[in-house]
Amino acid sequence: QLQLVESGGGLVQPGGSLRLSCAASGFTLDDYAIGWFRQAPGKEREGVACISRSGGKTNYLDSVKGRFTISRDSAKNTAYLQMNSLKPEDTAIYYCAASSKLFRTCVLTTPLHNYWGQGTQVTVSS
Secondary structure (H helix, E strand, O other), rough: EEEEEEOOOOOOOOOOOEEEEEEEEEOOOHHHHEEEEEEEEOOOOOOEEEEOOOOOOEEEHHHHOOOEEEEOOOOEEEEEEEEOOHHHHHHHEEEEEEEEEOOOOOOOOOOOOOOOOEEEEEEOOO
């Protein structure tokens, strides 16, 4: 069974850091581009960061550039999202997603991603 499982969410104060993990089972994550998305209450899901199959290309939402870093570890079949300098507006459920439809690039749009995790809650509050 193909599965993505996120972890690492939680409650953090403004200015703090979290590292989200996205572990894949049932398939090899290297064969997919990876995206991190988030959805806050009452808002549409938005792409936050993505990384190509090779890891050579990344894209970020403008509001997280310089604060978030996406990466992947082939040996662990896992992708990560390092989030620094967190702000209250980063509060959302964060999802990772995998796309078999992208080869040398990655995108921050949802329709091209085949598989989704269940999400992990990130709350930034004092």
